[in-house]
Amino acid sequence: MQPLSHLDTGGEARMVDVTAKAVGARVAVAEARLRMEQSTFEAILTGNAPKGDVLSTARLAGIMAAKRTSDLIPLCHPLPLGAVQVEIVPAPELPGFRVQTTVKTQAQTGVEMEALTAAAIAALTLYDMAKALQKDMVIEQVRLIRKSGGKSGDFEAAEHD
Amino acid sequence: MQPLSHLDTGGEARMVDVTAKAVGARVAVAEARLRMEQSTFEAILTGNAPKGDVLSTARLAGIMAAKRTSDLIPLCHPLPLGAVQVEIVPAPELPGFRVQTTVKTQAQTGVEMEALTAAAIAALTLYDMAKALQKDMVIEQVRLIRKSGGKSGDFEAAEHD
Amino acid sequence: MQPLSHLDTGGEARMVDVTAKAVGARVAVAEARLRMEQSTFEAILTGNAPKGDVLSTARLAGIMAAKRTSDLIPLCHPLPLGAVQVEIVPAPELPGFRVQTTVKTQAQTGVEMEALTAAAIAALTLYDMAKALQKDMVIEQVRLIRKSGGKSGDFEAAEHD
Amino acid sequence: MQPLSHLDTGGEARMVDVTAKAVGARVAVAEARLRMEQSTFEAILTGNAPKGDVLSTARLAGIMAAKRTSDLIPLCHPLPLGAVQVEIVPAPELPGFRVQTTVKTQAQTGVEMEALTAAAIAALTLYDMAKALQKDMVIEQVRLIRKSGGKSGDFEAAEHD
Amino acid sequence: MQPLSHLDTGGEARMVDVTAKAVGARVAVAEARLRMEQSTFEAILTGNAPKGDVLSTARLAGIMAAKRTSDLIPLCHPLPLGAVQVEIVPAPELPGFRVQTTVKTQAQTGVEMEALTAAAIAALTLYDMAKALQKDMVIEQVRLIRKSGGKSGDFEAAEHD
Amino acid sequence: MQPLSHLDTGGEARMVDVTAKAVGARVAVAEARLRMEQSTFEAILTGNAPKGDVLSTARLAGIMAAKRTSDLIPLCHPLPLGAVQVEIVPAPELPGFRVQTTVKTQAQTGVEMEALTAAAIAALTLYDMAKALQKDMVIEQVRLIRKSGGKSGDFEAAEHD
Structure with missing residues (x-):
């Protein structure tokens, strides 16, 4: 069975050595959904209109969290980030909201x-x-x-919008 | 419709004023699940055995993140925390893992x-x-x-283990 | 001449001992202004309308910075904060924007x-x-x-809106 | 009217994509002034002499804040920094102090x-x-x-010492 | 054998629950020594004189680190701190420097x-x-x-200056 | 006498300018020892067996601290890190534990x-x-x-395991 890359041969956690990897363009796109009752969904839409801060607060929190990732995920490499975008759209079919994030960098490891x-x-x-x-x-x-860049190649989730 | 507490009357985000609330015992329990393929599930269990760091790394990350919450969630109040516990158990039925967290404090707002x-x-x-x-x-x-403590009373999710 | 409270008798910086002070309600209100050319002022107002994120981004940054103050100002005490509010209003007379912030807490020292x-x-x-x-x-x-609470009493700036 | 670079076409805040920009030498110089009463000015000078920590504390706080900038300013890119210098000089004409800072890097965006x-x-x-x-x-x-480096070219403020 | 308080009965790390403990005055004093060659010792003393920033930089770093402790030590409780003092004195007998720190708080756990x-x-x-x-x-x-306060009582190291 | 590189000619602390230095591979290895009584040593070994979190918690704390170094040491440059490894081994001869850390990067300054x-x-x-x-x-x-890389050349401590 393929071993976990974040463990050394003794089973101890380590930050994987990426110093021999090539610097290249890396892109990653992720999503999350928040499902709620219809009445909550409507209250957020109302609170956000016409210029409420609900969705912009969540967008900003996402952008700032991307920059804190290596502080939060213990074995993540600290990286410069070249672009971060967070989109939040109402999803009446849940009902709720879909969050989609895009992060780009030029680095030795992915984002x-x-x-x-x-x-x-x-x-x-x-x-x-x-x-x-x-x-x-x-x-x-x-x-x-989806992700692109790096030795492990590109990835795209089987089903998504 | 009930307005959002984190917006003022002009729709602008604010940190809700809790200075008039009573200090009291607060407890919150939350969960998350990570679903994966059977082969990944087995690789993690193998990597974690007998003394691998996989689950302990994730537990520690959860504990440390609880302490960073007010840095991450823009309108959260910075609070002293009295106890944080993170349990991660294999869930063969997913297959994957279930994370359950418990946070306690004595404060003017919940955790x-x-x-x-x-x-x-x-x-x-x-x-x-x-x-x-x-x-x-x-x-x-x-x-x-579930949560307990505070003026909004206790809460327990409808279905859970 | 009255010595600086943040220096000990040898002139060395210290975090002032507040452990003997009473816990009480503390409020502080501060402001800042950003002066710019008329064309920049108009571009920001346009960018912010009808639902642009300009002012909400700055509000959120202010709220989050209030929570990071003791990380930034070396001799500040880390405090729980009970409320933070940041208002940003267009000031055509500058032209530019006025920022006004309000922070409240129950603590042994001010905010x-x-x-x-x-x-x-x-x-x-x-x-x-x-x-x-x-x-x-x-x-x-x-x-x-302005500020209120604490042994040093209340303060209000001589001239303000 | 020229749109704001930090908003996308929908008016939503984003971290501008710099991944296609060239890495180059970037320098920025900024200042701030703190105006106070003559008696406060003299107390600081006295407190700082002969070896008090007043100005060195402020210098260090400035240097450390430069490194935290991308944590504080939501749409700033996290960057490696090559040099940070903070000078604080008494300005009897205010009376008060002038702070002048210089930051250098080799990066895809400015400092x-x-x-x-x-x-x-x-x-x-x-x-x-x-x-x-x-x-x-x-x-x-x-x-x-002043600033130098980058596609937007060099800048120097109209009047300064 | 007495078990470790930071492990639960399954051997998993946790932040110890202090919510039932009394709030009380807590003080802790710690030290560290840095041993070096005579020539380095003299260079630091010279660099620090008459108004160099060497010792003040280290003092400030210590004060700021005290405030970051719960971010660094995974199972430490985040606490308000009432006072932090860091003294650094030349120790020609090492040769080198002795650092002595004092931290005080009113809390449910020690510092x-x-x-x-x-x-x-x-x-x-x-x-x-x-x-x-x-x-x-x-x-x-x-x-x-030394430490004082808390249920575990006072402690003083066997030999110290 | 050779002056301190972190002070400018006026004795003021600064972050040394590394922008003209070449980017190259840098490695540093450091250690620390924790000496304790035999009974404490045995309690930790027992607590850690068979799958306790004691050593893994300390390893993770070390890895995460490496990533926070420039936040803690005032004049350190913020750097991307390519690899961090922390090993902790029982040292019955102390009795206690030895910590050995290895950090690698490609940067303009060392780690x-x-x-x-x-x-x-x-x-x-x-x-x-x-x-x-x-x-x-x-x-x-x-x-x-030990360290390798950079203009100051390689270093290896006189005596070590």
Whole structure:
């Protein structure tokens, strides 16, 4: 069975050595969904209109979290980031919101964890702002949508919008 | 419709004023699940045995993230925390892992976001350690299981283990 | 001449001992102004309308900076914060923007530095978002407007809006 | 009218994509002034002499803040920094102090925000150390003095020492 | 054999629950020593005189590290701190420097780790500033000198200055 | 006498300008030792067996601290890190534990401080976990074992295992 790359031969956690890898363009796209009741969904849409800060607060939280990823995920490499984008769109079919994040860099390792962390923190921030209305909202489908760059090649999730 | 507590009357985000609330015991329990393929599940269990660092790394990441919550969630109050516990158990039925977090404090506001953030970051850390094996693992069901303390009263999720 | 409280008798910096002070309600209000050319002012107003993120980004940055104050100002005490509010209003007479921040807590020491840091960082964030248009914008009048609570009594700036 | 670079076409905040920009030498110089009463000015000078920590504390706070800039300013890119210098000189004509900061790097984007943040935090730290003597000190003229490097070319403020 | 308090009955790390403990005055004093060659010792003393920033930089680093302790030591509780003092004195008998730190708070748990972390980081900062002169300086005797407050009672190290 | 590189000609602390230095491979290895009583040593070994989190918690703390070095040591440059490894081995002859850290990067300056900070924080974390059993454990011999890369050439400590 293929061993875990983050463990050395003695089973101890380590930050993988990337110093021999080539610097290259890396992109990762991730998403998260926050499912809620119809009434909560409408309250957020109302609170956000016409110029409320609900979605912009969650977007900013996601962007800033991407930059903190290596502080949060113990074995992540600290990286310069070249671009971070967080989009949050209403998803009436849930009902709730979909968060989609895109992170780019030029580095020796990928930015999947940055994109996933941004998505999770943006969704948690939406939860925080609406939790006085509903406590049993659920964050679902925090997952990688696609990545490109690096020796492991490109990846695209089987089904996504 | 009930307005969002984190917006002022002009729709602008603010940190809610809790200075008039009573200090009291607060507890929150949250969970997250990480779903993966059977082969990844087995690789993690193998990598963790007999003394590998996989689950302990994710537990530690969750504990430390609970302490960083107010740095990550823009409108969260910075709080002293009295206890943080993160449990990660194999869930063969997913297959994958369940993360359950418990946070306690004596404060003027609750610790739901601390428990949820710990659960999400612990699950993301597991993802990070196994992502060389499988990129389409999915984090599901990041949600509050129960809370107690505070004026809004106790909460318990409808269905949980 | 009255000595500086943050130096000990040997002239060395220290964090002042507040452990014997009473816990009480503390409020501080601070402001900052960002002066710019008329064309930059109009571009920000346009960019912010109808639902642009310019002012909300700066508000959030101010709120989050208030929570980081003791990490930034070396001799500041780490404090729980009970409320943080950041308002940013267009000031056509500058032209530019006025930032006003309010921070409240129940603690053994005041929150003047939290309010001032929030005001400065919110103004810097506005600068950042508009600096591609104009580099010689100037942040002015970062100052305390009022404070209450604590042994040193209340303070109100001589002239303010 | 030229749109704001930090907003996408929908008006949403984003971290600008710099991955296609060339890595090059970047330098930024910024300043801030802290104006105070003559008696406060003299108390700081006395407190700092012969070996007091007042100005060195503020210098260090500025240097460390430069390194935290991307944590504080939401849309700033995290960058390696090659040099940070903070000078604080007495300015009897204010009376008060002038802070001048210089930041250098080799990167795909500039370090104006790092220099400005260092200047603002150094001035706030001076305020903190003297606020027991005078609460209505004012931070003025936080501004960029010059920058070089990058596609937008060099900049030098119209009037400065 | 007495089990470790930071492990639960399954051997898993946790942040110990202190919510049932009384809030009380806590003090901890710690030290560290940095041993070096005579020539390095003299260079630091010279660099520090008459107004050099060497010792003040290390003092500040220690004070700021005390405030970051719960971010660094995974199972430490985040606490408000009431006072932090870092003294660094030349120790010709090493030759080198002795760092002594004092941390006070009113809390449910002690501040030993804050005092020890401040001492270690202050010594590391001295090392950093002199490492161009000598790389084999050694940090020794990072230890607790005394503590008071809390159920475990007072402690004083057997031998110290 | 050779002046300190971290002071400018006026004796003021600065972050040394490395922008003209070549990017190259840098490696640093450091160690720390934690000396304790035999009974504490045995309690940790027991607590850690068969799958306890004691040593893994300290390892993780060391790895994460390496990434925070430039936040802690005021004049350290923020750097991307390519690899961090922390090994902790029982040392019955102390009795106690030896921590050995290895940090690698491709950068314009070295990673000695990252390796030393990781070693010190890992040892402090071990202290934290065992301090309920023994308060007079001592951290010793925090020192650089070897470094390579950079203009100052390679270094290897005179005596080490």
